[in-house]
Amino acid sequence: MYVAAKGGEKAIANAHRFLAEKRRGNPQLPEMSVEQIREQLGLAVDRVMAEGSLYDRNLAALAVKQAQGDLVEAAFLLRAYRTTLPRFSPSPVVDTGSMRVLRRISAAYKDLPGGQVLGPTYDYSHRLLDFSLMEPEAFAANVVYLVDKMIALPSRIPRLTEIVGSDDLVETPQEEPDQDPPVPDITEEPLEFPASRSARLQALARGDEGFLLGLAYSAQRGFGFQGHPFVGEIRMGYVPVEVELPGEDVKVRIGSILVTECTMLSRAEETGGCPFGFVQGYGLVFGANERKAMAMALVDRALRSRELGEEVRYPAQDEEYVLRHCDNVESSGFVQHLKLPHYVDFQAELVHVRRRDVKKSQGADDQGPSSVGSAGEG
Structure with a gap:
């Protein structure tokens, strides 16, 4: 990220x-x-946490206040602070099947085992301005709080990938090898291409929501994978986080974090080498961040084209194009550095343009009036 220079x-x-x-x-x-x-x-706080890649609601809220609501600037502030924090222990893989769900829906399976849980959503609102919000006291008097009336859900709601059959129609997770390959950390190691899917998902999780949304839209319109994607499952809720004590074979739960997970299903191209009829795109982000999780899952699916033996033709399928440009902190810095002094560069460009114009005028003079006249007659 470019920052202010001398002044x-x-x-x-x-x-x-x-x-x-x-x-x-x-x-x-x-x-x-x-x-x-x-x-x-x-x-807004959840988006800043996701793009700042640090789960701390207080610090994210502070960043939003400091940045006057500029969420890209707030993500930069949070990410800059993140680099100062020590790392003391990796976390084992989070089991989203053990999520304490606030929302869980599927657009592909009507009778989803465990049920559809609408949760807090704008999906069914009328998108009309609610002027009662301009009078907070009157609004508060009409609010009915539902926390104490929520129906108890099972302690573990299986994910879609654990429910679907094993008839090779829908891609399901493969058996884990005895020795898992080390997971790269893109905050400490530079991205290398081709990138592993784990590295890609990390980059997408902290990528700019608007950029990923545009790429996801382009893929749906035919500039990516073919076929209509389906929301296999979206779930949002709290998942427990554990750490392993150094030198001890003991896992300790240190708390829970709010995450949104999306599994997107789409047809695999028949000309490719994929044995499944439907393959997955996956998204997982901090907080209540449904649109970002969906866009991430669609772009992840597009980036799997090469792996699935599909032709790579469009930006959403181009791994380097997507991952090099989805980071809003880096892209914002590169755009905003144009505000810094470029006097010498611009003067050099002026010299080049003037020299080019002189050559053009000399070339016109060399042609003479007869050449111009013949061109006009033609």
Whole structure:
């Protein structure tokens, strides 16, 4: 990420003070607290956690406040802080089948074992402005809280991949080898191409939602894998996180995190070498981040084209194109560095353009009026 370079110290200090005033807004109004942002702007906080690749709702809310709601800048702030944190223990693989679900739906299986759980969603709202929100006291008086009325769900709701049959119609996870290959960490090791699927999923999980959404849309419109994708399952809820104590063969639960998981099913091309009729795209992100998880799953499916023996023709299928450009912190920095002084570069370009124009005019003079006249007559 490019950052500000040299400048007048006094001017920069004044710019920072002016920014603080703009961030505070009207001083006659109550200042919004980090706690309010965390609780009432939860989807913004969740997106910043996902793209900042750090699960901490308080720090993500602080970043949103500091960045005046600019979520890309907030993700940059959170990711920069993340680099200062020590790493003390890897976590074993999280079992999303043990998720305490708040939402779980399938668009492919109507009678999904365990049931469809609509949960908190905008899917069925009318997308009309609710002016009662402008009067918080009146709105609060009409709210009916459902937390105490929620139906108890099973302690473990199997994932779709554990439910579907083994008749080779739908791709299911393969048996794990005795010795799992080491999982790369793209925050410590640079991406190398071709990248493993694990590295790809890491990059997509912290990628920009809008960029991935556009790529997912392009793939659905025919500029990627062929066929209509189906939401096999979306689930959102809390999963337990464990760590292994150093030197001890003991796993300790340290808490739970809110995640959104999506399994997308789509047809495999008949001309490819895939033995399954339907193959998976997968997405898993921090927080209530359903649109991002779906876009991630669609792009993951598109990036599997080479692996599945399908022709690679479009941007959504191009691993290097997608992974090199989906990181909003890096791409934002490269775009914003254009605001820094480029006086020498621009003067060099001016010299080049002037020299080119001189050559063009000299070439026209060399042709003479007879050449121009003959061209006009033709």
